Amino acid sequence: MGWAIALHGGAGDIPVSLPAERRQPREDALHYCLQIGVEALKAGNPVLDVVELVVRELENNPHFNAGRGSVLTCNGEVEMEASIMDGNTKNCGAVSGLKTVVNAISLARLVMEKTPHIYLAFDGAEAFAREQGVETVDSSYFVTPENIERLKQAKEANRTQLDYTEPTSKAVNNKNLTSNGDSQG
């Protein structure tokens, strides 16, 4: 028995030809967040604190689809969601439909620890965030130029896209659509 940690920054149709300028920042962020988690475990921090800490770092990085860098709905807005769970107690908390909360994962933990519920969504979750005094910002903080472009392309193709679908022309997008409507990039 010993400590262990794993983290992810999303799955999808990530082409092997992914340009270095798009790959390297994400690899660097993974390395950075892994080291943060390892150090926290070595320091004896509670494991729930460790996973929250690491996910907060990932949320704050615009290269990942969570927090800053969240992809956009068909209306060009962010609707973020998060959840956290403690294995010993099976206590858990979850949030959906957030538009202004900087770190959704921390609000999910507050749902777990400060309410009799396990899941708050949309207006109720936003109101709870303000009650708890968590950091909120104008929703423009979460929107990146890359995700504006991705939404434009998805709308042109009339399709949804998983994480990391490569930007392609409308014609190529249509060629690569699968039967369930996902662009495979």
Next chain:
Amino acid sequence: TVGCVAVDNDGNLASATSTGGFVNKMRGRIGDTPVIGAGTYANKLCAVSATGRGEAIIKGTVARDVAALMEFKGLSLKDAAAYAVDSVPKGTAGLIAVSATGEVTMPFNTMGMFRACATEDGYEEIGIWPD
């Protein structure tokens, strides 16, 4: 989507997941991330965080299935996670998981998954595509 799972030296486990969903989703759409047992789960055996197409992960109860396969069928973490990921349509899911005994696994059936892990014995891995 991003996620983290961890186990400490005493076997305490936790899981966390956060996401913006997917591009051009309808307003009000809820994915697997906040649905406990779908994209996030932890008990005394393992901790799991999933990523991919939320609808497939919800229908497959992917995260809970990993724990259930360990609990009821006695599978190892690696085998349980592989089974759960193989049980949903190709191209829709990936997950990271750790067990109470310090095992780590990171299977996916998509083209790639940004992932990283480390264990107390010095093993460290950062990857995107299959080995």
